[in-house]
Amino acid sequence: MKKNKVAQHKIEQRLFSVLILLTVASFFGSLLLGSSNINPQELIATMMGEGKPTVSLILYEIRLPRAILGMMIGITLGIGGAALQGFLRNPLAEPGLIGVSAAASLGAVITIYTGLSGLFALALPLGGIAGALLAVFLIQLLAGRNSSTLRLILAGVAVSSFAAALTSLTLNLAPNPFMALEIMFWLMGSIANRSFEHVYLSVPFMLIGWSLLLMQAKALDALTLGEEAAQSLGFNLNRISTLIILGIALSVGAATAVSGAIGFIGLVVPHLLRRWVGHKPSTLLLASGLGGACLTLIADIAVRVLSTGTELKLGVLTALIGAPFFLMLIMKTQKDLP
Amino acid sequence: MRLLEATALSVKFGDRTILDNISFQVDKGEFVGLIGSNGTGKTTLLRTLSGMLPEHKKKVNFLGCPLSDYQPQQLAQKLAYLPQGNESHWSITAENLVMLGRLPYQKVWQGASELDHHIVQQVMQDCDVNQFATHTIDTLSGGERARVFLSRALAVEPQLLLVDEPIAGLDPGHQIEVMDKFQQLSKSGMGIVCVIHDLTLAARYCHTLVMLGETKIISQGSPEQVLSPENLAHGFNIRAHISEAEGQPLIVPIALC
Numbered sequence: 001m002k003k004n005k006v007a008q009h010k011i012e013q014r015l016f017s018v019l020i021l022l023t024v025a026s027f028f029g030s031l032l033l034g035s036s037n038i039n040p041q042e043l044i045a046t047m048m049g050e051g052k053p054t055v056s057l058i059l060y061e062i063r064l065p066r067a068i069l070g071m072m073i074g075i076t077l078g079i080g081g082a083a084l085q086g087f088l089r090n091p092l093a094e095p096g097l098i099g100v101s102a103a104a105s106l107g108a109v110i111t112i113y114t115g116l117s118g119l120f121a122l123a124l125p126l127g128g129i130a131g132a133l134l135a136v137f138l139i140q141l142l143a144g145r146n147s148s149t150l151r152l153i154l155a156g157v158a159v160s161s162f163a164a165a166l167t168s169l170t171l172n173l174a175p176n177p178f179m180a181l182e183i184m185f186w187l188m189g190s191i192a193n194r195s196f197e198h199v200y201l202s203v204p205f206m207l208i209g210w211s212l213l214l215m216q217a218k219a220l221d222a223l224t225l226g227e228e229a230a231q232s233l234g235f236n237l238n239r240i241s242t243l244i245i246l247g248i249a250l251s252v253g254a255a256t257a258v259s260g261a262i263g264f265i266g267l268v269v270p271h272l273l274r275r276w277v278g279h280k281p282s283t284l285l286l287a288s289g290l291g292g293a294c295l296t297l298i299a300d301i302a303v304r305v306l307s308t309g310t311e312l313k314l315g316v317l318t319a320l321i322g323a324p325f326f327l328m329l330i331m332k333t334q335k336d337l338p
Numbered sequence: 339m340r341l342l343e344a345t346a347l348s349v350k351f352g353d354r355t356i357l358d359n360i361s362f363q364v365d366k367g368e369f370v371g372l373i374g375s376n377g378t379g380k381t382t383l384l385r386t387l388s389g390m391l392p393e394h395k396k397k398v399n400f401l402g403c404p405l406s407d408y409q410p411q412q413l414a415q416k417l418a419y420l421p422q423g424n425e426s427h428w429s430i431t432a433e434n435l436v437m438l439g440r441l442p443y444q445k446v447w448q449g450a451s452e453l454d455h456h457i458v459q460q461v462m463q464d465c466d467v468n469q470f471a472t473h474t475i476d477t478l479s480g481g482e483r484a485r486v487f488l489s490r491a492l493a494v495e496p497q498l499l500l501v502d503e504p505i506a507g508l509d510p511g512h513q514i515e516v517m518d519k520f521q522q523l524s525k526s527g528m529g530i531v532c533v534i535h536d537l538t539l540a541a542r543y544c545h546t547l548v549m550l551g552e553t554k555i556i557s558q559g560s561p562e563q564v565l566s567p568e569n570l571a572h573g574f575n576i577r578a579h580i581s582e583a584e585g586q587p588l589i590v591p592i593a594l595c
Contacts, residue, residue, distance in 0.1 A: 218441055229421055279428040279429050281428065
């Protein structure tokens, strides 16, 4: 028995080492690979301040913010998905379920429609964040103070569909096809051509969101036993529900605001890693964060490497790979069942 | 010593009265059986006593203070509630599940301490589930599962244990095993309130029985007092054969009145 216990501990240790290594590797990969590859020597030289100016420009102005955003957004989607799956005790939950992504998209799209985004670059992500916060307010209002998980999901679906409808309306009313195209391309989700300003703007929200979610780790574990038992263990479910919604709104809202909707990462990553952490919701939070970072960075590298003429959008690729992959997972779990 | 006392407790859900003017107390080391037909408010009473209904916390005194005076975590260290059904939403190992009982003792960023591990080991040994420690919960049988969940509640090291139908769905051997465990716990000073449908086991093991009818207490007191033919007719609408076997009470329902 003692031996098995050690084994589970070791599996987790190994898992985290592998995930950290993969994240670091894909982060550097994201710096090196692209339309013009940089080799590692050039990277080191530039980091020492001795590189060619063009390489330095590509690295600091284009690749680095993109890699940082890829990593941060990946972590956000991973933690957000794991937290919501744990809270709702439903492996099909994903961060978009409570309507935050749709509302953030709407906020961003409105800035494109009104021309604000043309006036100053940060208007777009700011609009996205405003949309996400508005969604939280609406969800709290709809789900009520004594929010049951069912009411929360229903409120999320309502907010989500309404935001999607308004986004369609904006597209419908777009004065010219160019604006419609711009909106459509933005909605597909991408982290190309982002600057450090996007990083500075979104990262604080993501950090606050993560800490709110990570603080609920113990409560998520307790919820394994159901709501009543969790309550009897001293957890206030209304408070936890509010903090999780807020945590997801801040982090996923900020992520969506800078990147557009990137689907399937928040759904697939917790699924993929759950068995390796012994199905423990608390351990899954961090593991999913790291897994999300790897997957997003790798997908973003793939987008650059695969792109030929037209740029492939990150959100399109994650959905394209994610959906069949998810199907495969479901078929596999079905086989595992007795 | 008085552990828990509720006076004139009335609970309504909307227009529906669930509990009406219930007074109830549990002493240290007392094993109270809560009986009554379905829908009479047994589970609601248990949930109210555990402080889960915020608006009624003032009416329940636990160790001398109303429940509303306790910090949730503080209360969770002294009072354990084991809901019906032994559900686990994720297939975690038995040991991890029992460890959840130690959550009231851990701070937000703190892991399990040496003491937590020690106590988990101890309660698992006491409930004879040590051999399943690394098995995931969905691979265990009903009886094993019941014992693992009981260990989870005991890991809290509570002074008062509230349990909802702990022996439902268990075979007779495992039922006796669980009831023996409760008896042993109450001897060591723990107060226990247990919702139970098996009248014979209730009569044999519980010190006090409380029979709930529609929203009200029909009778409370010693098992002999409570399980009278009149009360059984009133509370369950049944006629029962009441006798003794090997010096212990035996109550066998025969027919509807």
